Amino acid sequence: MIQVKVLVVGANGQIGKHLVTRIQNEENLEARAMIRDQNQAGDFEALGAEVAVVDLEDDIEAIAKAAEGTDAVVFTAGSGPHTGKDKTIMIDLDGAVKTIEAAKKANVQRFIMISSFDTSREAIQAAPEGFAPYVAAKHYADQWLLSTKLDYTIIHPGKLTNDAGTNQVTLAEKVERNEVPREDIAATIVASLNTPSTVGKRFQVVKGNTDIADAVKSI
Amino acid sequence: MIQVKVLVVGANGQIGKHLVTRIQNEENLEARAMIRDQNQAGDFEALGAEVAVVDLEDDIEAIAKAAEGTDAVVFTAGSGPHTGKDKTIMIDLDGAVKTIEAAKKANVQRFIMISSFDTSREAIQAAPEGFAPYVAAKHYADQWLLSTKLDYTIIHPGKLTNDAGTNQVTLAEKVERNEVPREDIAATIVASLNTPSTVGKRFQVVKGNTDIADAVKSI
Numbered sequence: 001m002i003q004v005k006v007l008v009v010g011a012n013g014q015i016g017k018h019l020v021t022r023i024q025n026e027e028n029l030e031a032r033a034m035i036r037d038q039n040q041a042g043d044f045e046a047l048g049a050e051v052a053v054v055d056l057e058d059d060i061e062a063i064a065k066a067a068e069g070t071d072a073v074v075f076t077a078g079s080g081p082h083t084g085k086d087k088t089i090m091i092d093l094d095g096a097v098k099t100i101e102a103a104k105k106a107n108v109q110r111f112i113m114i115s116s117f118d119t120s121r122e123a124i125q126a127a128p129e130g131f132a133p134y135v136a137a138k139h140y141a142d143q144w145l146l147s148t149k150l151d152y153t154i155i156h157p158g159k160l161t162n163d164a165g166t167n168q169v170t171l172a173e174k175v176e177r178n179e180v181p182r183e184d185i186a187a188t189i190v191a192s193l194n195t196p197s198t199v200g201k202r203f204q205v206v207k208g209n210t211d212i213a214d215a216v217k218s219i
Numbered sequence: 220m221i222q223v224k225v226l227v228v229g230a231n232g233q234i235g236k237h238l239v240t241r242i243q244n245e246e247n248l249e250a251r252a253m254i255r256d257q258n259q260a261g262d263f264e265a266l267g268a269e270v271a272v273v274d275l276e277d278d279i280e281a282i283a284k285a286a287e288g289t290d291a292v293v294f295t296a297g298s299g300p301h302t303g304k305d306k307t308i309m310i311d312l313d314g315a316v317k318t319i320e321a322a323k324k325a326n327v328q329r330f331i332m333i334s335s336f337d338t339s340r341e342a343i344q345a346a347p348e349g350f351a352p353y354v355a356a357k358h359y360a361d362q363w364l365l366s367t368k369l370d371y372t373i374i375h376p377g378k379l380t381n382d383a384g385t386n387q388v389t390l391a392e393k394v395e396r397n398e399v400p401r402e403d404i405a406a407t408i409v410a411s412l413n414t415p416s417t418v419g420k421r422f423q424v425v426k427g428n429t430d431i432a433d434a435v436k437s438i
Contacts, residue, residue: 059344086352089308094343094355124313125278133308140312140359147366 002028006193007070007108009034009056009063009099010077011044014162015114018186019076020049026190034066056095063102072110073103074189088137096141100148110199111150112192114185115142117158117177117204142202151199153192157185158206170208171215178206191216225412226251226289226327228275228282228318229296230268231259233381234333237405238295239268245409253285275314282321291329292322293408294360307356315360319367329418330369331411333404334361336377336396336423361421372411373421376404389427390434397425410435 006023010016011033023031024047033044034052041051052066056077067073075096096113103111116138127135145152158180165183170176188205192198195216203219210218225242229235230252242250243266252263253271260270271285275296286292294315315332322330335357346354364371377399384402389395407424411417414435422438429437 060340086307086349088305089312089352089355093308093359097359121279130305133305136308136313140316 003030004028004072004193005030005032005050005070007032007034007052007067007073009073009075009095010114011035011049012037012040013076013078015076015160015182015185015189017043018165018183019074019189020044020047022186022190023193024048026194029190029193032066032070034063056091056098060098060101060105063098064105067099067102067106067108070106070108072112072193073099073108074112074114074193075099076114076189078114088133092134092137093141097144100141100145100150103150104148109151110193111145111148111152112189113142113145113152113154114189115154115156115202117156119156152202153198153200154202155185155188155192156202156204157188158204160185166207167212168207168209169205169212169215170210171203171205171212171219173203173219175204175206175208180206184212187212188216221247222249223247223291223412224249224251224269224289226253226271226286226292228253228292228294228314230254230263231256232295232297234295234379234401234404234408236262237384237402238293238408239263239266241405241409242412243267245413248409248412251285251289253282275310275317279317279320279324282317283324286318286321286325286327289325289327291331291412292318292327293331293333293412294318295333295408297333307352311353311356312360316363319360319364319369322369323367328370329412330364330367330371331408332361332364332371332373333408334373334375334421336375338375370418371421372417372419374404374407374411375421375423376407377423377425379404385426386431387426387428388424388431388434389429390422390424390431390438392422392438394423394425394427399425403431406431407435 012035020031023029032050036055054066119139124135158178163181165181231254239250242248251269273285338358377397380398382400384400
């Protein structure tokens with residue numbers, strides 16, 4: 001069976017950990033966990049995943065080296081909406097753009113971006129003051145990806161929770177805002193990696209009643 | 220004499236005030252000062268300038284309305300490197316991008332961007348931690364402008380001072396980093412407005428020994 005190697009950027013994050021675990025459980029996929037600190041490596045090595053120690057504030061060259069020899073890059077790093085605003089621009093925007101440029105440099109054509117639920121211009125304007133910088137950062141990161149020739153998929157999750165995954169979602173270009181377990185986002189990423197028709201698509205995902213594999217195929 | 224009407228975005232800023240004054244002193248130019256607060260209007264009206272009250276955190280439509288009927292837009296608003304990082308992304312990046320989009324919407328083809336001295340990818344990486352978000356914001360604003368079909372000029376000033384202008388500068392694509400009076404940046408903007416060959420150019424400016432009009436013509 002053909003092995004697809006996936007660089008997970010933000011592997012030590014809450015979605016990232018679920019994602020590496022799930023990738024390692026898929027016969028045709030294998031993960032390379034990109035982490036900031038060698039001390040985080042043990043958990044990923046225990047799963048049989050490769051590890052690349054790179055800080056997202058390093059340069060494109062360092063990230064490109066981590067991407068070399070992989071077949072897909074997933075960007076699921078995030079300062080989150082509640083970190084310092086300097087990290088919002090340096091990680092959520094600049095870190096994402098550097099990862100995109102690194103994928104190009106390393107000739108990795110497939111790119112999956114974990115975005116925010118609504119990153120439209122209108123959403124920036126409508127966001128509460130403290131949240132707007134995060135929405136703006138994700139907006140510009142998405143725009144950068146859209147301007148490339150990469151085989152992108154942009155996933156816009158609803159409000160993330162640590163509830164157990166149900167393996168069922170509601171998924172479409174536009175859905176009603178709702179919660180979604182991080183575990184089901186990880187499953188949606190895996191399904192997207194295994195579903196070539198998701199290339200060039202962007203969609204919102206919240207909890208729902210459709211099996212993730214079917215929901216992703218229908219997009 | 221043909222009147223060129225110039226929307227000055229950030230008119231109440233330190234460069235902006237010099238700029239409106241100088242524009243009003245040029246026979247062929249007239250200013251429309253875009254300001255956040257009606258209370259700031261008096262000084263500009265005293266100079267004979269028009270006033271448009273718009274907050275840069277308003278939407279593109281509001282900025283486009285301010286740009287309607289003008290012939291050029293100058294973006295010299297700035298949170299500065301020392302404001303909160305949320306303003307860095309909302310003003311220096313998103314405010315700039317909205318102004319660019321507003322110019323397109325209002326069919327204003329000429330756009331002059333006041334950037335930072337070095338907004339290259341390398342400069343983001345090399346910047347001290349507290350300064351990097353500002354450099355990144357200016358980098359992405361410049362990139363956005365470069366991706367448009369507007370008749371742009373991007374001015375990269377050295378370290379800004381409140382010294383009196385000398386009307387002399389050193390100006391080229393790359394110059395050695397040095398100080399430059401804000402007043403001379405205002406003069407450089409006016410010279411650029413009056414020099415069509417600056418369209419499609421970007422240059423650094425610091426204090427020096429060449430008359431600004433000659434320096435701008437030579438670029």
